[in-house]
Amino acid sequence: xxxxxxxxxxxxxxxxxxxxxxxxxxxxxxxxxxxxxxxxxxxxxxxxxxxxxxxxxxxxxxxxxxxxxxxxxxxxxxxxxxxxxxxxxxxxxxxxxxxxxxxxxxxxxxxxxxxxxxxxxxxxxxxxxxxxxxxxxxxxxxxxxxxxxxxxxxxxxxxxxxxxxxxxxxxxxxxxxxxxxxxxxxxxxxxxxxxxxxxxxxxxxxxxxxxxxxxxxxxxxxxxxxxxxxxxxxxxxxxxxxxxxxxxxxxxxxxxxxxxxxxxxxxxxxxxxxxxxxxxxxxxxxxxxxxxxxxxxxxxxxxxxxxxxxxxxxxxxxxxxxx
Numbered sequence: 001x002x003x004x005x006x007x008x009x010x011x012x013x014x015x016x017x018x019x020x021x022x023x024x025x026x027x028x029x030x031x032x033x034x035x036x037x038x039x040x041x042x043x044x045x046x047x048x049x050x051x052x053x054x055x056x057x058x059x060x061x062x063x064x065x066x067x068x069x070x071x072x073x074x075x076x077x078x079x080x081x082x083x084x085x086x087x088x089x090x091x092x093x094x095x096x097x098x099x100x101x102x103x104x105x106x107x108x109x110x111x112x113x114x115x116x117x118x119x120x121x122x123x124x125x126x127x128x129x130x131x132x133x134x135x136x137x138x139x140x141x142x143x144x145x146x147x148x149x150x151x152x153x154x155x156x157x158x159x160x161x162x163x164x165x166x167x168x169x170x171x172x173x174x175x176x177x178x179x180x181x182x183x184x185x186x187x188x189x190x191x192x193x194x195x196x197x198x199x200x201x202x203x204x205x206x207x208x209x210x211x212x213x214x215x216x217x218x219x220x221x222x223x224x225x226x227x228x229x230x231x232x233x234x235x236x237x238x239x240x241x242x243x244x245x246x247x248x249x250x251x252x253x254x255x256x257x258x259x260x261x262x263x264x265x266x267x268x269x270x271x272x273x274x275x276x277x278x279x280x281x282x283x284x285x286x287x288x289x290x291x292x293x294x295x296x297x298x299x300x301x302x303x304x305x306x307x308x309x310x311x312x313x314x315x316x317x318x319x320x321x322x323x
Contacts, residue, residue: 005076008244008256009215009319011236012071018317019078075318079259082108088259096221103265109314111228112257112322113217117245121211127202134191139182213241215319217258227308230258230316256321264313 082088089106091099093113103109126133160166186192217228237244248254307313 003322005072005318005320006323007072007075007318007320008238008248009232009236009316010071010075010238011233011317012074014315014317015071015075015078019074022078022081079110079318083110089262092255093219093221096219096226100226103262103312107261108259109228109262110257110259111217111314112255113219114252114254115256115258115319116216116218116251117241117248118214118216119241119245120205120209121213122241124202124205124211127198127205130198131186131192131195134186134189135182138186138189138191142182142185213237215256215258215316217256225310227311228258228314229311230260230314230319232316232319254321256319258314258316259318259320260314260316262312263315264307264311 079088083090087106088108088110089099089102091109091111099109099111157166183192213232213234215230215232219226219228234241
């Protein structure tokens with residue numbers, strides 16, 4: 001009996017594309033399933049045909065819901081067929097060494113363990129408002145202490161005999177000193193950074209990762225570290241990124257399964273014969289210039305987004321919990 005799958009991600013387009021080849025032309029709907037359509041027509045006052053339009057909307061929404069259920073059921077058939085034909089490398093923490101050794105023999109992989117969610121778009125948003133968040137966090141946590149200091153200084157200012165001078169000092173304490181205190185405390189706790197530094201950091205992060213949403217599955221065995229990574233399409237998530245992270249945590253407590261296609265499995269190496277620096281060739285050919293640009297761009301990208309030597313990249317089709 002198959003376990004129940006609770007999906008957080010399903011790339012139905014990719015699944016059906018492969019399924020059409022496995023099942024010799026299987027279309028978006030399962031051939032064996034019988035689809036019953038219930039027409040709901042609502043009579044209402046208003047313009048002519050307005051009730052029919054509402055009925056069509058209800059019918060379409062029902063149809064879309066049924067399609068989503070069929071996607072999930074289709075996936076079970078899809079995965080079972082590939083497993084039956086021994087085309088999938090199945091792995092977990094108990095057989096990790098065998099999995100690593102067998103990777104070159106397989107294209108499909110089904111790997112199960114705890115996963116970490118890495119939403120670089122959310123990180124960019126935090127960087128964009130880092131100083132504001134740092135100020136707010138410091139204010140909330142240090143509010144009582146700062147108010148106590150301000151009150152003490154206000155009491156001390158009463159000893160100033162000159163009324164105008166006393167008034168100016170109290171105004172400065174009330175309007176400026178508390179704000180400066182908060183900023184200084186935030187800076188001491190590394191919650192205030194130079195604006196130019198934050199701007200540069202955000203630019204590099206955006207260029208390197210382009211707001212991607214990534215799932216990572218780390219393993220450790222026999223003093224070796226392995227990492228399986230997948231970049232997800234946000235529109236294929238079953239619910240919002242924030243909901244997923246809120247429910248499961250940035251590092252999940254429960255195990256998830258990633259099912260997909262292995263795309264990068266070898267150590268990162270540059271083919272110098274194909275993409276070498278041709279700047280010394282004294283060649284003004286445009287194609288040479290483009291190849292030279294690719295060489296330098298590849299080196300820049302590998303600095304902060306290149307595949308790690310112990311990392312394996314999976315093009316994901318589905319991510320789910322088995323319950």
